[in-house]
Amino acid sequence: MDTFIAIDIGASSGRLMMSQWDDQQLSLTEIHRFKNSFRHHAGFDRWHIDYLIKEILIGLEKVKHAGIQSCYVGIDTWAVDYCLIDDKGQRLGDPVAYRDKRTNHVIERFSQEYSLQTLYEKTGIQLQPFNTIFQLYVEDKNLLAKADKLLLIPDYLGYVFTGKMVTEKTNASTMQLLNANTQSWDQDLLAAIQVKEDLFAPLVDAGTLLGKLNQEKFSTYDLPDTTFITVASHDTASAIIGTPSSGTDWGYISSGTWSLLGIETKVPNISAAAFDENYTNEWGAHNTIRFLKNIMGMWLIQEVARHQNDQYSFPELAALAEATPGFQQFIDVNDPRFLNPDNMITELQTYCRETHQKVPETPGEIARCVYDNLALCYGSELQKLEALTGTAHTLQRLHIVGGGSNNTFLNQLTADVAQCTIEAGPGEATAIGNLVLQMITVGLFASLEEARMAIKKSFPCTVHYPRAFDRNIQTNYQSFLKGARQHDKDPATI
Known part of the structure; x- marks a missing residue:
């Protein structure tokens, strides 16, 4: 029986949840839980990304010690925040948290140069000062010049573990840079914030196989044979999948x-x-x-x-x-x-x-x-x-x-x-949505509707x-x- 692991990280906590499907019911077991928060560092409120990586590895090690030799894994987190990566594949510092005050009054500033109504008509995304478009608008231009790629948080974590760079669409839509009609990067908006399309990794659908865990990179940990699936990586997207x-x-x-x-x-x-x-x-x-x-x-x-x-x-x-x-x-x-x-x-x-x-x-x-x-x-x-x-x-x-x-x-x-x-x-709808999308991807459920029926039966x-x-x-x-x-x-x- 295949084993599936949801790595579900919110703004205040993270967890690894394990599930299997026996053709009758979904199981759900918490393997590892840890706290998460931003801290003031190098001038900004930032996420401690290496800490999150370490906690994920500790959780995967617990999976192995529970007797699971191989598993599928999906990662979801909050939206809009990002890591900048240089041309050698190295992260350019810890990501700034969306609650940081650097975007205070940014919408008013941006509106002096670009119509907010046009922005909405293009993207369909609500105006929030922490949206990625506004974070990039105030980003350090010298830092951006050093960046070869920008990865949203769950995509960055996936890259750390597999070496593969992608931009998952459900999360990318929150950036307010994708055109709702063309389903692609809006060149007009990129020009407004002086960012080129090649800063972003290729767009992929939720439910795409990402790759195998690079065991050699993490040889000090005893880890299972792990295949990563790019799920609906925005935690809200996963939560709605998990709504019965x-x-x-x-x-x-x-x-x-x-x-x-x-x-x-x-x-x-x-x-x-x-x-x-x-x-x-x-x-x-x-x-x-x-x-x-x-x-x-x-x-x-x-x-x-x-x-x-x-x-x-x-x-x-x-x-x-x-x-x-x-x-x-x-x-x-x-x-x-x-x-x-x-x-x-x-x-x-x-x-x-x-x-x-x-x-x-x-x-x-x-x-x-x-x-x-x-x-x-x-x-x-x-x-x-x-x-x-x-x-x-x-x-x-x-x-x-x-x-x-x-x-x-x-x-x-x-x-x-x-x-x-x-x-x-269910209280763990985000993790459950993450898990059932993995199951849909490998063929255990034929559709989202079928998966939701299983959720309703399993979690009253x-x-x-x-x-x-x-x-x-x-x-x-x-x-x-x-x-x-x-x-x-x-x-x-x-």
Whole structure:
């Protein structure tokens, strides 16, 4: 029986997950887990890439010690960040993290030279200051001149282990450099940031065999005979593959450090309305499109926990929140001030003072503020999503997958606010999506639909039905956001 390993690395942690398919059920076993974070180094917030390589090798060694002599492996990570490689194949320093402040105000600067609406019409990708196009716009030109190739993080890791350079399409679409119509690099956009197409490795589809692990390069480790498959290497793309649904009447929230709320479709929506609402059309596996909204997500509560010295676990924070009166504050969770503040608790409290609201003080009040406003944001964005996609995509159910699906309190709160049935799980949807795409590639499943049926059978969901909810809260929240964002555009407007 073939063995498959998902190397799934997020912004806060990584893991190696092992799976097999016995024609009845998918198994899932955690082999190795490790922390991940950026650090301030050489002038920027950077990812410690050699640490990630070492942890992957430790995990693969554990696979071998578990008695697995050979396996298939796929790698997924977060999007947009990259490594620069010189003409000798060496990395030019650790990659800068997307939360680094070097791209503060970059969209405004770029818009002085290039139309943002044209950028969206070409790519269908939402405007985010950390998109690769904007990172390259502010990149050190001397460093770029030394670079022979640019590889996104999962493609770079694949290169380290196999010596093969590729650019996987689902992740590449997030760079905001690919033309949605031609499915290739947009020469006009490359010229706008003074980058040539030969900086990038060849584009490949998700589900492409990459190559064998270079055992000689890592001879100090006892490793299995490993074949790497280029999966849907953007973690959100893998998470949506791992969502156990069918038909067209469902939506999803991939809930982790970020919350990605949207639908799976076949045709991009590059309308003026989608541009105004900053929705994105990221490419998925098997010629699908992830039409979605990027929401700040569980990063908020992760940072709250960190600045309480991890005194409370996430379940404990949820319990404290549930015991606290709700909807005492309105917060724009997507305000850029929450992207990478020095202290998330202080930032939330300052926001409330500036907007003349009750300031949350206790751990329960702070957690409740975060969870209430995430649920309100989800509900609001679901309304926008249905308006943007029309009656053909009236949603009957919402799947919440990823680590956030384990938060029963937030799931029920979302069901209540959105007045939508929630199916929560699996929590490891990203790893599962990574694994089943490998299985599709080698022929164990004939299609994505068949693989999703196996996921649904193997990993049952928890269902949350909507309860009564005061719609005035949602109406007042939306009015608050409208006023707050207008104030940001025009400081003279109150």
